[in-house]
Each structure stands twice: as structure tokens, then as C-alpha cells.
Amino acid sequence: MDARAEIIRADGVTKRFGALVAVDNVSYVLRENEVAGIIGSNGAGKTVFFNLLTGYYEPDKGTIRYQGVDVTHMTPQQRVARGMMRTFQLTSTFDNLSVVDNLVLSFFRAHRKPSLLQLLLNTSKGQRDEKKIAEVLDTFDLQDVRDRLVKNLSLGEKRRLEIAMAILAEPKVLLLDEPLAGLSESEIHRVLDVLRGRVGQQTILIVEHKISHVQKFLQRLTVMHEGRVIADGGVEECLRHPEVRRSYWQIETTAEQDRTVVA
Ligand SMILES: Nc1ncnc2c1ncn2[C@@H]1O[C@H](COP(=O)(O)OP(=O)(O)O)[C@@H](O)[C@H]1O
Ligand SMILES: [Mg+2]
Known part of the structure; x- marks a missing residue:
């Protein structure tokens, strides 16, 4: 057992x-x-x-x-x-936004923040959240492409971004x-x-x-x-x-x- x-x-x-x-x-x-x-x-x-x-x-x-x-x-x-979280196979990302913006959006969706301002404002909570996104960029080896638009990523980078977005939802x-x-x-x-x-x-x-x-x-x-x-x-x-x-x-x-x- x-x-x-x-x-x-x-x-x-x-x-x-x-x-x-x-x-x-x-x-x-x-x-x-x-x-x-x-x-x-x-x-x-x-x-x-x-x-x-x-x-x-x-x-x-x-x-x-x-x-x-x-x-x-x-x-x-x-x-x-x-x-339960599945990766949404190439459809969940916003192609005309950067990698980091996609991560921020995914983080918001998952944690149901009342407003985007909360993260962008320089609050201690906001700083913690930013740290989390920086960590994910590191873990998923996406630092080098953090500001790249998703439509310009390789398939491998995009796949890692999708998994990163899923993981951010914990x-x-x-x-x-x-x-x-x-x-x-x-x-x-x-x-x-x-x-x-x-x-x-x-x-x-x-x-x-x-x-x-x-x-x-x-x-x-x-x-x-x-x-x-x-x-x-x-x-x-x-x-x-x-x-x-x-x-x-x-x-x-x-x-x-x-x-x-x-x-
Ligand atoms: N929406 C559907 N309508 C009809 N047949 C389907 C549908 N989805 C899958 N099938 C059939 O069910 C079987 C199993 O498919 P699938 O689960 O996609 O296989 P795989 O193991 O390759 O992922 C296949 O014969 C497939 O053609
Ligand atoms: Mg299959």
C-alpha cells in the first residue's frame, strides 16, 4: 500500500x-x-x-x-x-506580449488579484510577487528572452514559457x-x-x-x-x-x- x-x-x-x-x-x-x-x-x-x-x-x-x-x-x-493544471498547448500565451508580461498576466489570473496595479505598485507584496516572477525566469531558463515577444520565441522557449505559466499558478x-x-x-x-x-x-x-x-x-x-x-x-x-x-x-x-x- x-x-x-x-x-x-x-x-x-x-x-x-x-x-x-x-x-x-x-x-x-x-x-x-x-x-x-x-x-x-x-x-x-x-x-x-x-x-x-x-x-x-x-x-x-x-x-x-x-x-x-x-x-x-x-x-x-x-x-x-x-x-489541476494542464498546459494549454500554444494557445494560452499572448503572442504580441513579451515573455515577462505573459508571466505577470498568468500570475494575476491564477491569484485573482483585484488589480494589476497591486503588482506594479511598489508595495512589499508587489516586490514579493516580482521576486517570484524573477525566480521563474531563472528556473525556466528564460532570463535571456525575458523581453522578447512570444511570437519571436523558438518552440522550445515557448514550451518552457507555457510550463512556467502553469507553475506560477502553483x-x-x-x-x-x-x-x-x-x-x-x-x-x-x-x-x-x-x-x-x-x-x-x-x-x-x-x-x-x-x-x-x-x-x-x-x-x-x-x-x-x-x-x-x-x-x-x-x-x-x-x-x-x-x-x-x-x-x-x-x-x-x-x-x-x-x-x-x-x-
Ligand atoms: N473527438 C473525437 N472524435 C472521434 N474520434 C476521436 C476523437 N478524439 C479521438 N478520437 C479517436 O480516439 C482514439 C484515441 O485517440 P487519442 O486519445 O487522441 O490517441 P493518442 O493515444 O494518440 O493520444 C483514436 O482512434 C482517435 O481517432
Ligand atoms: Mg495524443
């Missing part, structure tokens, strides 16, 4: 699109400060399951609990207000759907580095297609295939699982020209 508190619990969750069962009776538990990943081939149901957790879809069957509360029929906004759980998609190897390392800095103080769930990217980073793995969970547990243990090797593993190794996935 794991003593850590349950943050998210899905029980027997199913989502259909017509005849297609995209998510098929999935049960899943995410515990406090876990760094967990869900992998699977394209079409396995990862994003649909992610959208069920965050409230973008309602399941046809089953329940989703967040810190013990049934949130199955709550909107994404209601879930965010309870401390969410209980950070949910990331393919945060490494489209990034170069060096950008992948930088994004993983900033996430690694959160380990131990942040519950993180990453949905990822390529296990090779996140294998060393994850403490726990869940493998989906055709809408079902086929393995759940330690990373190495999951990758040794016969059904994983038959389905997901095969797909990744052939697609990746057999790059080394298991040490």
Missing part, C-alpha cells in the same frame, strides 16, 4: 466516439508528488484519457475523483480552480500532453531539466509518445494500447511486460530504427 495521498483517481472510465471505444474501462491512480507517465502508440487513447481527467470530455461510464472529490461532471475551469498537479512534441534534442533536455527541478514538490503526469524521451525522468509508467491500460508500475518492469513488448514496444522500435530504449 502506498501511503501517499491520492490526487487523481479514475475508476472504470470509458469514452466512446460512435462505435469506437477510445478509452475502455480505464482505472488509474496518481499520488502526491508522483512523476508519472502515460505512453502508448498513436491512437492508443492517451489524449482522450487526458481530456477526461482535465474535463474536456465527460466519460460515458466511470468516475474521476480529484483529492477524493467526484469531479466527473465538473468543467475544466472548476477543476483548475481545485488545483497547481497541485501538472498535466502535460506531449510537452516534448516538435522539440529538438537540446530543447527536450532543457524542458526535462526544468521539470526535474520540480520533482519532490510537484505531482506531474506526462503523456508522451516516445518512451525514450522520458524513460529516465519518470518514476512510474502506464502503458495504453487500444484504449486499455496494459501495464502500470515501474518503468523497466512495464517495458519488460510481454503485452507491451508486443504492442507499443514494437511500434516504437521499428519507427525509431531500433534506437536503444531499454538499457
